[in-house]
Amino acid sequence: MRLKAFPMNKAARRLASIVSYRTFIIIGLAVASTALCLVFDIKAEFPLTLMATAVVFPIVFSIGGAYKRREAALDQYGALKAHGKAIFYAARDWPERPSPDAIAKLREELVTLFAACRTLFTSPQHQVAEHEKEVYAAFSRLSRLIRTELRENGLASGEVSRCNQYLSKMLAAFERIKHVYQYRTPRTLRAFSDVFITILPPLYGPYFAASASEYTAPILAYVLSALFAFILTSLDNIQIHLENPFDQVGEDDVIINVEKFEERLETQTRVAA
Secondary structure (H helix, E strand, C coil), X not given: XXXXXXXXXXXXXXXXXXXXXXXXXXXXXXXXXXXXXXXXXXXXXXXXHHHHHHHHHHXXXXXXXXXXXXXXXXXXXXXXXXXXXXXXXXXXXXXXCCCHHHHHHHHHHHHHHHHHHHHHHCCCHHHHHHHHHHHHHHHXXXXXXXXXXXXXXXXXXXXXXXXXXXXXXXXXXXXHHHHHHHCCCCHHHHHHHHHHHHHHHHHCHHXXXXXXXXXXXXXXXXXXXXXXXXXXXXXXXXXXXXXXXXCCCCCCCCCCCHHHHHHHHHHHHHXXX
16 A cells, blocks of 8 residues: 555646645636626637637747756766766775875865755855855865875876866866756746736636537536646746756755765775775
C-alpha cells in the first residue's frame, strides 16, 4: 500500500504546486458569471479561438522560453561543477608528491564558491550586488591558490595554465547562469497574458450559459467554466514557476546541492589516500 500511495502523494503535491489563491478567485468569478447569465438568460456563442489567441499561445510561448532558460542554467551549472572537479583532480593527481594541505584548501575553496553561488541565486534580485562580491572573492582565492599552492607542489607551468583555463570556464559558466537568473522572459507578454487570464473566464459566462441547454445536467456548465478557469490559471502558474529556476518553489527548479558536492570531493580525497 505504501508503494502505491507514494506516487499518488507526489502527483498530488505537484498538482497543488500549480494552484494559487488567484486560481480560486478566477474560478469563483467564472462560476458566478455563468450563474448570473443563466439567471438573467444572457447567452451568446463566443469563438474559442479568442482564448487560444489571447491566452494559450502567449502562455505556451512563455513556458517554452522559460523552459529553455532552465535547461541553459542546468547546462552551465553542470559545466561549473565539472571544471571545478577537474581542478580538484589536477591538484590531487598531477603533482608527483601531492600536498594534502593544498588538496584540503582547494576543496574548501570550491565548497565555499558553490555555497556563495547558491546564496546568490536563491536570494532576491536586489541583493545581487551584495552576494556576487562573495562569489568573485571565492574565484579570486581559487585563482591565487592555483598559482601558489599547485605551483609550489611541483605542478608544471603548462599544467598550471590548464588549471587556469578550467577556472576561466568556471567563470564563464557562472556569468551565463547569472544572466539566466537576472533576466526574465518578456514582461510585456506576461502582462498581456495576465490581463486576459483574469477577464476571459468571467467574460465567457454567456458562452457556458448557452451551452447549458445542450447538457442533460445543467451543473455541467458550472463544471466546464471552472475547468476553463483552472486550465488557464494553471498554465500561468507553471510559467511563473519556470520563470525563476532558482527560487526553490517549483518542482522543476535547479537545486545547487553544495553538501552533496562537498561529500563527493571528500570521498574522492579518501579514495586517493
